[in-house]
Amino acid sequence: EPEVTQTPSHQVTQMGQEVILRCVPISNHLYFYWYRQILGQKVEFLVSFYNNEISEKSEIFDDQFSVERPDGSNFTLKIRSTKLEDSAMYFCASSTSRDRGYEQYFGPGTRLTVT
């Protein structure tokens, strides 16, 4: 069964450093997403991406965040200057189309720890 993959599984970084989180969505999917989950809290939407541009973003997704699809398979989330409050689990997701109501399938996540 095809699945979304993410690397690394755990990233530790110092405050102010840049991090890039990587995702490989399911191969025939066209829509890509990033979510985050702070420990003990609910999953929160960050951004959606389709046809090489951002479709929608939340208030969390400020100028410190950017997304890119650098090639035909990878989808990345960059945080330019990490803050302590960026510590969270970051999930990538993908979906195929409006068929089946845009069912989104999630990767295993990258745990980001900012020290």
Add this chain to the structure above:
Amino acid sequence: RKEVEQDPGPFNVPEGATVAFNCTYSNSASQSFFWYRQDCRKEPKLLMSVYSSGNEDGRFTAQLNRASQYISLLIRDSKLSDSATYLCVVRTASKLTFGTGTRLQVTL
């Protein structure tokens, strides 16, 4: 009012029991509805989409009432492996909005 509201539980039930979870959502423009399950420190996994006509997948039955903005999930014949957090999720445009989840613990 929270965008998606769920009873956090925990619901502790014996194996074989039937358990029901409810959820309400505030945005009447929401377009699609789902139940996901999440195991501790893992990713949300899609359990089922929810339709107004009601839908069933094995032991799981989901129902949507758009007028009341209410979603439900019924689990019959609970198994130990059903122990997890069940997330009520609504889609508006491309964004999924999650509830905080209802914790289910199935015991022997």
